[in-house]
Amino acid sequence: MSKILILSRNQDINNDLISLLNGVGYEAISVGTEKEAVKVANDFFPDIAIIDTSIININIVGICRSLKLQNETNDTQIILLTSKDSPSEEVLVGADGYITKPFNENILIATVNAHLRIKKLLDILYTNNSELAKSLYQLNVLYNISSQLAGTLDKAKLINIMNTGLDKSLNSSLCHTLVMNEPQDATLIINSIYPISETLEEALKLRAMLSYKSMFENNKLPFDLSIENITVEKHIKEQDGLLDLNILHWDCMFSPISTADKFFGTVEIIRKNEFTGEDSACFQTVVKQVALPLESALLYEEIQKTNIKLEKLEKLKSEFISIVSHELRTPLTSIKNSLEMMLSGRMGEITSVQDNFLTLAKRNVDRLAGIINDLLDLSKIEAGKMEYRFEPLNILEPVKFVLSTFENLADKKNIHLSLNATRDEFKVYADSNRIEQILTNLVSNAIKFTPINGKVTVIIEEIDANHVQITVEDTGIGIKAEDIPKVFDKFQQIESSLSREVGGTGLGLPIALQLIEAHKGKIWLESEFDKGSKFSFVIPLMQNLSSRHLKSVKTYKK
Amino acid sequence: MTASNKKKILIVDDEPDIVETLKFLIESEGFESIIALDGEEALKKAKEENPDIMILDVMLPKINGYKVCRLLKFDSKYKHIPILMVTARSQEEDKVIGEETGADEYITKPFDINELLEKIHFYLQK
Numbered sequence: 001m002s003k004i005l006i007l008s009r010n011q012d013i014n015n016d017l018i019s020l021l022n023g024v025g026y027e028a029i030s031v032g033t034e035k036e037a038v039k040v041a042n043d044f045f046p047d048i049a050i051i052d053t054s055i056i057n058i059n060i061v062g063i064c065r066s067l068k069l070q071n072e073t074n075d076t077q078i079i080l081l082t083s084k085d086s087p088s089e090e091v092l093v094g095a096d097g098y099i100t101k102p103f104n105e106n107i108l109i110a111t112v113n114a115h116l117r118i119k120k121l122l123d124i125l126y127t128n129n130s131e132l133a134k135s136l137y138q139l140n141v142l143y144n145i146s147s148q149l150a151g152t153l154d155k156a157k158l159i160n161i162m163n164t165g166l167d168k169s170l171n172s173s174l175c176h177t178l179v180m181n182e183p184q185d186a187t188l189i190i191n192s193i194y195p196i197s198e199t200l201e202e203a204l205k206l207r208a209m210l211s212y213k214s215m216f217e218n219n220k221l222p223f224d225l226s227i228e229n230i231t232v233e234k235h236i237k238e239q240d241g242l243l244d245l246n247i248l249h250w251d252c253m254f255s256p257i258s259t260a261d262k263f264f265g266t267v268e269i270i271r272k273n274e275f276t277g278e279d280s281a282c283f284q285t286v287v288k289q290v291a292l293p294l295e296s297a298l299l300y301e302e303i304q305k306t307n308i309k310l311e312k313l314e315k316l317k318s319e320f321i322s323i324v325s326h327e328l329r330t331p332l333t334s335i336k337n338s339l340e341m342m343l344s345g346r347m348g349e350i351t352s353v354q355d356n357f358l359t360l361a362k363r364n365v366d367r368l369a370g371i372i373n374d375l376l377d378l379s380k381i382e383a384g385k386m387e388y389r390f391e392p393l394n395i396l397e398p399v400k401f402v403l404s405t406f407e408n409l410a411d412k413k414n415i416h417l418s419l420n421a422t423r424d425e426f427k428v429y430a431d432s433n434r435i436e437q438i439l440t441n442l443v444s445n446a447i448k449f450t451p452i453n454g455k456v457t458v459i460i461e462e463i464d465a466n467h468v469q470i471t472v473e474d475t476g477i478g479i480k481a482e483d484i485p486k487v488f489d490k491f492q493q494i495e496s497s498l499s500r501e502v503g504g505t506g507l508g509l510p511i512a513l514q515l516i517e518a519h520k521g522k523i524w525l526e527s528e529f530d531k532g533s534k535f536s537f538v539i540p541l542m543q544n545l546s547s548r549h550l551k552s553v554k555t556y557k558k
Numbered sequence: 559m560t561a562s563n564k565k566k567i568l569i570v571d572d573e574p575d576i577v578e579t580l581k582f583l584i585e586s587e588g589f590e591s592i593i594a595l596d597g598e599e600a601l602k603k604a605k606e607e608n609p610d611i612m613i614l615d616v617m618l619p620k621i622n623g624y625k626v627c628r629l630l631k632f633d634s635k636y637k638h639i640p641i642l643m644v645t646a647r648s649q650e651e652d653k654v655i656g657e658e659t660g661a662d663e664y665i666t667k668p669f670d671i672n673e674l675l676e677k678i679h680f681y682l683q684k
Contacts, residue, residue, distance in 0.1 A: 326617075329646040333668040334575035340671045341579065346586040369668050 002116050005044060006030040007037045008052030024109055034063045041073045047119045048112060052081045064094025075122050077115040138282045141169040145286055149293045153300045162290040163191050169282050172269035178208040179265040180223045190234045194241030203245060205230050212266050215256055222263040251275050255287045264294045321379040325372045336365045374507040381514045388431040392542055395426045402439040413452045421460040426468045427542035434515045441508035442472040442535050450476035471536040479527040487525060488513045564590040565682055568609035570600040572618055583671055597621025604630055611681050616645045624659045631660030640681035
């Protein structure tokens, strides 16, 4: 029912108007003074105020302004009841319409109706506007939240962004979020406008707990939670107030924070004013938006944990290898030295059988020492701790040296060991010890896997202006095509009766590969089963290395 | 000073088995051996006995071999003593290996007695 307030000191006019307006179905009341008018209007919310301007000393501008400035009546339509002798200047200010006295009843009702329509349209416009503004604001908040959520993988920060977003977009009095941490431990984050009473805090804990449990009803809970294991974290906005159990009668919205396969917790917001459908949509959107980054955060956390574990394991592994190799070297030293001294005849004459077995023992001690060296080298290379002493050198020198150390062994098997170099000098920037190590591995393999009366040839040639290629070719047992890709893998020794016979760690080739890569080179293998193998590697020639490269390779002093 | 003109070799290692084999080797070569089982004893014996050569293990109780080596090599009274440093290439050793110790030779365990003897003879003739 439309409401009309009448201000006039003339009781007749008041009565006339009230009965007239009541007669057409409007609620009308009258007052006699401006002060009264302002006060009554505050409770009555009139749609229209009719002011009789014939009152002596009335401040028309003042009363209009008072009504328009008062929140409850700022869109009340003001109609002035004027007469011919009303001061014209004043009546033109602040009012929305005019009726001249003596008034025609029909015109008055028509005027009132017209203003009521205006008032209604204004109301609709106002509501639409404020809804629009609210939606726009919520949209803006949502946009902000989503960009903030995308920027972090920290669980606590994500929850905080969600809570701030809910608070901003929905203007709740209280928001409580139950966040699961560990299997049996959860945090209840309470964001409240005012401090909360102790009983409310307890009630919220219970409420969050029960809501959580009721969500899963008969199914297994993702987290076994008891109320003692809920830690409360409170954020209070303002101090001048107190929230108690009453707020549990207010309007509320509740939602789990979860994705299809992960559950993170629950959230509930409470406020006095009812939530609209749009509010609910906004609430759901915000909560859904946080679930996905929470899942990513969880994965990220797991990855980090795994990484730390892996790093620790890696460190442990290299420490282990280092310690073991050290601990093995010391006893090996005594064994080796004792055997060598017996073999040297310092301890008296030995028979040829004794010599035979002592030599056998010594050979195996040397092999063990070699394995330890390989293990240590590989673990150093993998840990990036291998030290290289690069210097300009003629690669023929280490090659010749290595071949000289194998002469005896080759002779024993009657293997023809030869070097075939196209030039006298191939200048490279390399660590000669490492080049020796690479060649020792390749040549010893070649001799090992080549039957008696075979041939092992080392070929050194310039393949282009920038690279020198070293090839170790044998007439040995060869490698089957399907096994070729495996030869540079760790601990890979192609199964064959011969490989069992000759032994070895299977570490020589992976070490050679790594050492060659450290020299900016490449190694590959060509082989034909039963015919022989050809291992080749290239490394850059010296003149083509830029000075920058020379500087970037650190030299180490021993 | 002992009356004999045998060359004196100071063996420093905390492993009794290594000490025993080295002692036998040294003596069978006709040298006189002096033994020290830790870094402190090594320093003391080096200063008292003034050996002709020193075989020094790195990982030693009390004072490590690197430190012993540095202390002697930076002392003008003893820096002439050739030092053969024996390492087992452990991680701790790798850490300090970059440091300047002044050792004349590094020998990796397990070493070859013939190589060791070659080196001893080489430094004794110097």
